[in-house]
Amino acid sequence: MTKDFYAILGVQKSASEAEIKQAYRKLSRELHPDKHKGDKEKEAKFKEVNEAYEVLSDAKKKEAYDRFGSADFSGFRPGQGGGFGGFSGFDPSSFDGDFGDIFDAFFGGTRSGGKRSDTRGRTLEVEITIPFSEAVRGVEREISLKTEILCASCGGTGSAEGSKLVTCVECGGTGAVTRTSRSLFGMIRQSVICETCRGAGKVPEKPCNTCKGEGRTTGSKTVKVRIPAGIDDGQTLRVTGEGEAGKHGGTSGDLLVRINVESDKRFEREGDDIRSTVSLRVVDAVLGTKVDIETVHGTSTIDIPAGTQPGQVLRLKGKGMPIVNSSRMGDHFVTVDIVIPVKLSREEKRLFEELRQQLS
Numbered sequence: 001m002t003k004d005f006y007a008i009l010g011v012q013k014s015a016s017e018a019e020i021k022q023a024y025r026k027l028s029r030e031l032h033p034d035k036h037k038g039d040k041e042k043e044a045k046f047k048e049v050n051e052a053y054e055v056l057s058d059a060k061k062k063e064a065y066d067r068f069g070s071a072d073f074s075g076f077r078p079g080q081g082g083g084f085g086g087f088s089g090f091d092p093s094s095f096d097g098d099f100g101d102i103f104d105a106f107f108g109g110t111r112s113g114g115k116r117s118d119t120r121g122r123t124l125e126v127e128i129t130i131p132f133s134e135a136v137r138g139v140e141r142e143i144s145l146k147t148e149i150l151c152a153s154c155g156g157t158g159s160a161e162g163s164k165l166v167t168c169v170e171c172g173g174t175g176a177v178t179r180t181s182r183s184l185f186g187m188i189r190q191s192v193i194c195e196t197c198r199g200a201g202k203v204p205e206k207p208c209n210t211c212k213g214e215g216r217t218t219g220s221k222t223v224k225v226r227i228p229a230g231i232d233d234g235q236t237l238r239v240t241g242e243g244e245a246g247k248h249g250g251t252s253g254d255l256l257v258r259i260n261v262e263s264d265k266r267f268e269r270e271g272d273d274i275r276s277t278v279s280l281r282v283v284d285a286v287l288g289t290k291v292d293i294e295t296v297h298g299t300s301t302i303d304i305p306a307g308t309q310p311g312q313v314l315r316l317k318g319k320g321m322p323i324v325n326s327s328r329m330g331d332h333f334v335t336v337d338i339v340i341p342v343k344l345s346r347e348e349k350r351l352f353e354e355l356r357q358q359l360s
């Protein structure tokens, strides 16, 4: 091994791990075969850069290289990861893989080896509008959806009637296959989801005619949604498992229901509390009275104490909105407005005059 890996990456021998990585990333971007189709010189350089980085980014190999000027690295045994430096058969123009995958596989990414199911149905979102009164009481609504539903013929198994599920030949029932790909660094082995059974490990012996084996078909369904008392405008409910049906018997997605609550001009909602205004005559504010207040739960009669001031706020405890998923209620606050009469009858005017004289 006579190549100077440091020179290839354009770094000092004393370069830090981060510097090496940075230099490598820059060069591999510049020299990437996608940018230089057919340029053999760039291609060779690209391989060299990768070869250099392969060694210098690995503490053990780097140490061996620094000490012996060679890197006949144990731990990189042929048959396990392919021979190091085995770029001979690599043809960048035929490389259609995602570079991210390779980088991840080498640099501690998590994309390799994962067994992730792609059979789960998608989450659906709908929006409904309810009147204010239903937000107070709570309500059950039926929502009709056109979506992927479980195939009625096979019940989601994807098998034709009478046909049984058999172990997937492709993956031997594990749902995952090991894909070996030739890369810049040698061979990479990755565990990926089996394409044939989509990770299920089993396939129908004879696929269902209705869904062509997918286990679901496009159709409509009605979902019952229980909207709890006290729901606020803009809140979203999640109905588990009522979204799109999964493929091949996979888990269904969820249904998200965004609730719009119509406003009621009698009430102003503030969290779990309700605010409203009451207009009082001067005499009632001065002498006190009883008034009927409309609350979200119906009419409440309240005492207005003598000497009530304009702008004063009266509290009706527990007469506000129900608090979702509890038996408690918010409060209702009434702001007092006092109406000064603009027009007085002759008699009223006389009485006010008399009052004034009495007071002075």
Ligand SMILES: [Zn+2]
Pocket: 168, 169, 170, 171, 172, 173, 174, 175, 176, 194, 195, 196, 197, 198, 199, 200, 201, 202
């Ligand atoms: Zn399989």
Ligand SMILES: [Zn+2]
Pocket: 151, 152, 153, 154, 155, 156, 157, 158, 159, 208, 209, 210, 211, 212, 213, 214, 215, 216
């Ligand atoms: Zn079917």
